[in-house]
Amino acid sequence: NAGVTQTPKFQVLKTGQSMTLQCAQDMNHNSMYWYRQDPGMGLRLIYYSASEGTTDKGEVPNGYNVSRLNKREFSLRLESAAPSQTSVYFCASSLIDRGQSPLHFGNGTRLTVT
Amino acid sequence: QKEVEQNSGPLSVPEGAIASLNCTYSDRVSQSFFWYRQYSGKSPELIMSIYSNGDKEDGRFTAQLNKASQYVSLLIRDSQPSDSATYLCAVNAILTGGGNKLTFGTGTQLKVEL
Numbered sequence: 001n002a003g004v005t006q007t008p009k010f011q012v013l014k015t016g017q018s019m020t021l022q023c024a025q026d027m028n029h030n031s032m033y034w035y036r037q038d039p040g041m042g043l044r045l046i047y048y049s050a051s052e053g054t055t056d057k058g059e060v061p062n063g064y065n066v067s068r069l070n071k072r073e074f075s076l077r078l079e080s081a082a083p084s085q086t087s088v089y090f091c092a093s094s095l096i097d098r099g100q101s102p103l104h105f106g107n108g109t110r111l112t113v114t
Numbered sequence: 115q116k117e118v119e120q121n122s123g124p125l126s127v128p129e130g131a132i133a134s135l136n137c138t139y140s141d142r143v144s145q146s147f148f149w150y151r152q153y154s155g156k157s158p159e160l161i162m163s164i165y166s167n168g169d170k171e172d173g174r175f176t177a178q179l180n181k182a183s184q185y186v187s188l189l190i191r192d193s194q195p196s197d198s199a200t201y202l203c204a205v206n207a208i209l210t211g212g213g214n215k216l217t218f219g220t221g222t223q224l225k226v227e228l
Contacts, residue, residue, distance in 0.1 A: 040220060042202070042218045042221065043158070043218040100214060102148055103160070107157050
């Protein structure tokens with residue numbers, strides 16, 4: 001089993017460009033998440049999907065959109081990238097809603113916006 | 115006051131010693147507690163979860179929870195250089211309106227020296 005797979009691993013964008021981060025899990029988990037991690041800020045939740053067909057905002061949703069394509073896949077879109085979105089992005093999944101069961105993280109995407 | 119607080123470190127311990135990592139939280143209704151290990155440039159991986167007061171042991175790792183004092187700790191016995199990483203504390207609270215809120219601390223950097 002691959003667990004949680006994220007693509008791409010690295011990306012450089014210019015201000016104003018758009019991109020989609022892809023995430024897929026093969027653990028039959030119900031819940032999926034997108035986090036960003038910045039030095040000194042810890043992991044901050046961008047969006048989450050408690051179950052297939054639902055999505056909700058997290059702590060820092062501005063500038064992002066998500067799609068829960070099916071039970072396996074959860075994508076994150078940046079419509080107009082800004083330098084403030086330079087970060088490491090992690091996708092995660094859990095069997096049931098976060099906190100009630102542990103999160104399993106993907107390997108991360110390092111995004112630089114110039 | 116931060117919801118989940120950890121000393122950023124670095125915490126330096128000699129090889130073979132016990133490393134003690136601490137985490138305090140502010141929300142009294144928190145119910146689930148997790149420790150994740152994150153190597154530099156890698157994604158967080160779950161080490162321990164603990165849900166009730168007391169100690170939980172898994173190999174060289176022991177998680178300790180004291181809900182009355184609102185702290186959770188992680189002890190690493192016989193510390194090895196491979197334990198050098200950042201350790202993230204995560205605390206979950208069930209919200210009165212339903213749902214969960216999982217909050218991560220900013221992590222404690224542990225260095226195990228030869």
